[in-house]
Amino acid sequence: MAVLSLMACSNSSDAESEKKSTEKSQTVTDTDDKKQNAGEKRESGDGQSGDAGAKDTVVVYFSGTGNTKKVAEKLSEELPADILEIVPAEAYTSENLDYNDDSCRANQEMNDESARPEIGNDLGEVLNYKNIYIGFPIWWGTNPRIIETFLDTYDLSGKMIYTFCTSGGSGIETSVSDLKKEYPDLDIQGGYRFDANADNTDIQKGIEGLTK
Numbered sequence: 094m095a096v097l098s099l100m101a102c103s104n105s106s107d108a109e110s111e112k113k114s115t116e117k118s119q120t121v122t123d124t125d126d127k128k129q130n131a132g133e134k135r136e137s138g139d140g141q142s143g144d145a146g147a148k149d150t151v152v153v154y155f156s157g158t159g160n161t162k163k164v165a166e167k168l169s170e171e172l173p174a175d176i177l178e179i180v181p182a183e184a185y186t187s188e189n190l191d192y193n194d195d196s197c198r199a200n201q202e203m204n205d206e207s208a209r210p211e212i213g214n215d216l217g218e219v220l221n222y223k224n225i226y227i228g229f230p231i232w233w234g235t236n237p238r239i240i241e242t243f244l245d246t247y248d249l250s251g252k253m254i255y256t257f258c259t260s261g262g263s264g265i266e267t268s269v270s271d272l273k274k275e276y277p278d279l280d281i282q283g284g285y286r287f288d289a290n291a292d293n294t295d296i297q298k299g300i301e302g303l304t305k
């Protein structure tokens with residue numbers, strides 16, 4: 094992790110205030126839903142975007158401390174789209190997200206390319222949509238590993254996939270190229286970084302940027 098001096102992020106004061114917000118507002122949603130069947134990829138009918146009866150657009154997001162959640166909710170209003178949250182089976186505590194601590198859970202996961210933190214809810218619904226916006230915070234310059242758990246669990250081939258993030262300053266480009274490399278069969282259109290406090294005009298700009 095030493096090489097990834099945390100701010101790949103361009104602005105260390107941003108990073109600091111992001112960190113404070115991380116500590117302040119750990120947001121977790123109930124995990125009553127069924128646990129995912131590990132190791133088995135789930136597919137829709139024929140997995141194609143032209144599925145008869147396929148719904149149009151959904152926003153799927155993971156958020157550790159609520160920034161990406163806020164943006165995801167606005168994005169789902171503006172698109173418009175349905176919304177699904179990726180809920181970790183084991184919620185991230187603020188200690189888990191303390192990236193100044195080399196051994197915190199998030200850092201351990203990011204240091205291990207094969208880490209696939211378990212998802213606690215059933216997101217099978219995602220297979221019913223044609224266009225999928227996937228949102229996450231940037232961790233160490235890229236997407237949290239739970240996004241890979243999601244992509245390993247649900248076969249999104251044939252769908253149009255857009256990504257978005259919030260961050261302390263880092264862009265989404267590294268994540269987009271990492272995901273394209275790891276999932277060459279997916280139609281990943283690109284990505285957009287939103288400010289955590291993006292307003293509806295910013296969100297519209299992002300949608301234009303993603304779909305132009």
Ligand SMILES: Cc1cc2nc3c(=O)[nH]c(=O)nc-3n(C[C@H](O)[C@H](O)[C@H](O)COP(=O)(O)O)c2cc1C
Pocket residue numbers: 099100101102103111112115155156157158159160161162190191192199200229230231232233234235259260261262263264289
């Ligand atoms: C483990 C960890 C690593 C992070 N790494 C970066 C980074 O490399 N670049 C950056 O700009 N922000 C980084 N951040 C800050 C988050 O991307 C930022 O606070 C984001 O808005 C959090 O979104 P959330 O509230 O949805 O979890 C990191 C945060 C954590 C917890």
